[in-house]
Amino acid sequence: MxxxxxxxxxxxxxxxxxxxxxxxxxxxxxxxxxxxxEQQENNLSTSIKLTKEGEEVISEDTFEFEEGESLMDVMDRNFDLTTGFGGDFIVGIDGIGSEDEADYYWNISVNGESLMVGASDYTLEENDEVHFDYQKVE
Missing domain, CATH: 1.20.5 (Single alpha-helices involved in coiled-coils or other helix-helix interfaces)
Structure with a gap:
C-alpha cells in the first residue's frame, strides 16, 4: 500500500x-x-514669426504642439504673454505690447491670411505658418 x-x-x-x-x-x-x-506622442509643428511693422524680425522659430492645442496654448508655453479681452487675445509678447504704445497692436496671420478670431479660439494645424506683426493702427 x-x-x-x-x-x-x-x-x-x-x-x-x-x-x-x-x-x-x-x-x-x-x-x-x-x-x-510603442506609444508615440502625436507631436506636430508650427513656425511662429514675430515682426515689427512687417519688416524688423523680432524672432522666428518652430514649435511643437499636440493635436487639438490652440495658438494661445503654444504661445503661452513659449513666450511671456499679456492678454486682454478676458484672456482670449494677445496684447503683449515678451514685453512688447499695446500697453506701451496705445496706437499699436499685434496683428496675427496664419498661412498668409489674417486671423479673424482670438489666439485661444484658433486650433493649430500641422505646418501652420503663424505671423505676429506689431503694427500701428491706421
Missing part, C-alpha cells in the same frame, strides 16, 4: 509539473508573438 501511495504521488507530481510547463510555454509563445506597440 505504501508503494502504491508513493507511485500515485510521483505520478501526480509529474502530471502537475508537465501541465505547469505547458502553461508557461503557451504564455511565453503568446507574449512573444504579440506585436510590441
Amino acid at each position: 505504501k508503494n502504491y501511495l508513493l507511485s500515485l504521488a510521483a505520478a501526480l507530481t509529474l502530471v502537475l509539473a508537465g501541465c505547469a510547463g505547458e502553461t508557461n510555454e503557451a504564455n511565453q509563445n503568446t507574449n512573444n508573438s504579440a506585436p510590441v506597440e
Whole structure:
C-alpha cells in the first residue's frame, strides 16, 4: 500500500509539473508573438514669426504642439504673454505690447491670411505658418 501511495504521488507530481510547463510555454509563445506597440506622442509643428511693422524680425522659430492645442496654448508655453479681452487675445509678447504704445497692436496671420478670431479660439494645424506683426493702427 505504501508503494502504491508513493507511485500515485510521483505520478501526480509529474502530471502537475508537465501541465505547469505547458502553461508557461503557451504564455511565453503568446507574449512573444504579440506585436510590441510603442506609444508615440502625436507631436506636430508650427513656425511662429514675430515682426515689427512687417519688416524688423523680432524672432522666428518652430514649435511643437499636440493635436487639438490652440495658438494661445503654444504661445503661452513659449513666450511671456499679456492678454486682454478676458484672456482670449494677445496684447503683449515678451514685453512688447499695446500697453506701451496705445496706437499699436499685434496683428496675427496664419498661412498668409489674417486671423479673424482670438489666439485661444484658433486650433493649430500641422505646418501652420503663424505671423505676429506689431503694427500701428491706421
